[in-house]
Amino acid sequence: MPGAEAGTVRTKGDVLVTQPPGQQPPQGGFGAPYEPQPGQYGQPPQSYGQQAPGGYGGPGYGYPQPQPQPQPHPQPPGGPGRGGRFKGKPAVVVAAVLAGCLIVGGGVWFATSKGDGDREKKPVAGQPSSSPPADEGKGEGKGKGKAVVDRDTAEKLNAGRKSGEAKVLWIQKNGVDLPRNGSDAYGPWIVGDIVVKAMYRTVSGYSAVDGTRKWSLRLPSDVCAAPTQPTADGKIVIGIGRGTASDAPCESLQMIDLASGKAGWRTSYERPGLWDGLSDVAMAINGDVLTVGRTSRTDAFRVSDGKALWGKLPGNCQPFGFASGPLGIAAASCQTEADDHKEQLVERIDPVSGKVRWTYKVKKGWQVDQFYSLSPLVVSLRKGEKNWAIAVLNSDGTYRSQLAGGTDDYETRCGSDLLTRGKNVDNCLGVAADANTFYMATKPEYVGSDMTNAVVAFDLGTGKSKWKVAAPAGQTLMPMRMEGGKVLIYMGATKGKGGGIMSLAPTGGTLQPALRHPASAAEVERGFSTPRVAYVNGRSLLMHAFVSGVTDEEEIAMKTMISFGG
Secondary structure, eight states: OTTOOOOEEEEETTEEEEEOTTOOOOSSOSOSOOEEOOOOOSSSSEESSSOBTTTTBOOOBOOSOSOOOOOSSOOOTTOSOEEEEOOHHHHHHHHHIIIIIHHHTTEEEOOOSOSOSSOOSOOBOOOBOOOOOTTTTOGGGOSEEOOEEOHHHHHHHHHTOOTTOOEEEEEEEOOEEOOTTOEEEEEEEEETTEEEEEETTEEEEEETTTOOEEEEEEOSSOEEEOOSSOOTTSEEEEEEESSSSTTOOEEEEEEEETTTOOEEEEEEOOOOSHHHHHSOOEEEEETTEEEEEETTEEEEEETTTOOEEEOSOSSSEEEEEEOSSSSOEEEEEEOOTTOSOOEEEEEEEOTTTOOEEEEEEOOTTOEEEEEEETTTEEEEEEETTTEEEEEEEOTTSOEEEEOOOTTOEEEEEEHHHHOSSOOOSSBEESEEEOSSEEEEEBOOEEETTEEEOEEEEEETTTOOEEEEEEOSTTOOEEEEEEETTEEEEEEOOBTTBOOEEEEEETTEEEEEEEEEOOGGGHHHHHTOSSOEEEEETTEEEEEOSEEOOSSHHHHHHOEEEEEEEO
16 A cells, blocks of 8 residues: 555565564465365346345356366366465465455555546447358357257156155256357346356356246357356347458457347447457446446446446556446556566456546556455455465455465356356355355365365454365355355256255354255266356256357257256
């Protein structure tokens, strides 16, 4: 913070540690080896079911990691995901680096610029669009077919259902012959009783009750990015490729009404410069504003009519990813002489005007990875592949605490771990937060032949752990969001035991079932080893974020969504 004293400086190994006066580093912290791994949920329209960054429903899944390759068979529980530990001696160093240098190295300052000038070429204004002809969007003879409801399997599984267990409401098979390398699947977005999924060159809405298709919109090119959350009135803007080539740049936008499936405006935007052209796209919705972030800039559009609001901001630091939700919280990077964009910031930006309200400077070399929650503001930070830290900021951007992980390894599962294109910074499964507590999943470990883990609660004021609750034997727990003062958790299935949606009180204690999936469906549920998870109106939904198969037949028969209900 400007004017702050440097505090004490000491060395530990070959790491320089700066510590503010009177502050002791937390014992333990996220910052050890890490491997690949929040959206507003709780009121419609909703997406995924993980807590959107914001404390009211938070993020959904984790980034940027090695891109997933087509998986002919389900992966073992726990992967892909990003994890690691904040423990032992390395953790102490990391804790000190964050507790001290994140503040002393920059801290918070308030911007005075209006955020309008120094803009590059504005995005091209688009016209309202309609669904393209049915023969558009079929590259190399692919994209044929449509998803089908597997009623026979659902009926057989329900025949074995026991008292107290939910029903299998419906199972969806892919039914689409996709290109050679498969396709990402974006969503699900839930608006009323409609579940919406975007995949390849189609966006479709299905009944949340029985899985039947309600509408389908063909697109002229591949879906390449999408926000974690839609607007409050059920509108979304997705990114599509400019052209049908497999490497077509992701620089066109299509607005869609998720309730009706009607296409709204369509526009394109420019991507000048090397960094912009090579960057993944991070999309978010804040109120009636869509932001499209890349490494060197962000462009903002009004969702309701497609009007371009702002583009490149003054100065050499530009936001590259917003978190969807009521607040304009963004990660930003700075162009330096090294031209590596490794100087990064957390900023609050007015999404309508682009005006920066406050800035928190992250220690050089550390990068903003994910927003686990917006209110309270909980930020995942990475340095290379071995150092991981989780910082908690106040609503004005000042430092609050850093989580001390102790001896456990932790894991979250975010969108960039599951998708090949589109790297949002706000949708991780495995985390949730309320005003005073942060809940996080430990990394699953084998106990006998099955994997299991636990949920750990952290005090946001001190960063210290408060309690730990273990999963039932052979099962795993992944926090999703807060609801009714409790943390909702997805519990994975294991052999002979169905999963479900569980809840825990802020004080810990015994897991309580909100929806128990039937044991008869355990093997099918286990096939969704790294799912998107939603829980809305007493119904749970699991969805694959990537669809592929060794053969066309296997790909077409792949179960892509399953829903459970009372």
